Amino acid sequence: MKIAFGGIGTALLLVTMAPAYAQNYPRWFLFPDELGCGSCAIGMARTPYYPDSSGGEAFASGVENAVRGEEVVIEGTKKYGVTDAGVTAISTTVREVIDTARIESLAKVLKLLDINAVGEMTVALVGPGDGAFPDSLKQSIGIARTPPPWLAALPQDSGFIYALGMSEPAYYEFSAWLEAEKHARLELAKSVQSTVHGIDRLESAASGDEAYSGVQDEKISVALHHAQVVRRWRDPTTHISSVLIRMPR
Secondary structure: OEEEOOOOOOOOOOOOOOOOOOOEEEHHHHOHHHHOOOOOEEEEEEOOOOHHHHHHHHHHHHHHHHHHHHEEEEEEEEEEEEEOOEEEEEEEOOEEEEEHHHHHHHHOOOEEEEEEEEOOEEEEEEEOOOOOOOHHHHOEEEOOOOOOHHHOOOOOOOOEEEEEEEOOOOOOHHHHHHHHHHHHHHHHHHHOOOOOOOOEEEEOOOOOOOOOOEEEEEEEEEEEEOOEEEEEEEOOOOOOEEEEEEEEO
16 A cells, blocks of 8 residues: 555664763764665654653664665655746645565565664664675764755766755754755655656646636655765754655666
8 A cells, every 4th residue: 555654653762862961963863874784774753851762763763764665656746936037836646655565575574773862852773684784884973064065956867866955944854854854855756757658748727816826736746766866965054954865777
């Protein structure tokens, strides 16, 4: 059965709270491409005052992201208003659909490879039981204050299609990272429109709303396969989280 993305339950795992001011991350969180593990995935959970349950939630999130990495369908319509100043988003029905039956089966075979508490959230790395990786990727590092090159220009690679997702300015990192990842997947779906059927842009006449000279409907129905987050960065000044994602061509 396939349904829109939702939460699942799993066993509880104990984690140790990190100080709220410590904004260091395991290297695999910021540079997941260095893992070289196509079947690994990263999950996140908000760390409550009593963190006993956050480890299990982060593991469950990682399993869901592993399924999402295999296949996720982006579908719906995003409506934009056209003005003299440009185009403004009005509404959206775009959603992500994943196979929940696959979640249940993967949860039985994927293992917790590493887990860390970072400020208000818990991050977990899940993968196959033999998913060994160098200890250097467990190293705790801070985010560089200088923006990475991929924020200005996407990597050019004949083997992959890249897309960038950004959050709104947000104090709480947990929700900002989730928003950035979701936007990245949407942008990736848009970027393959020339090779994937089902994406159309339709320009209407007057919308009936005097604020707009017209309405643009962006209809999307795309299945992404093996799309993975490869880099993360958070602006320490604006608190905008950015995510680089890629998918094989």
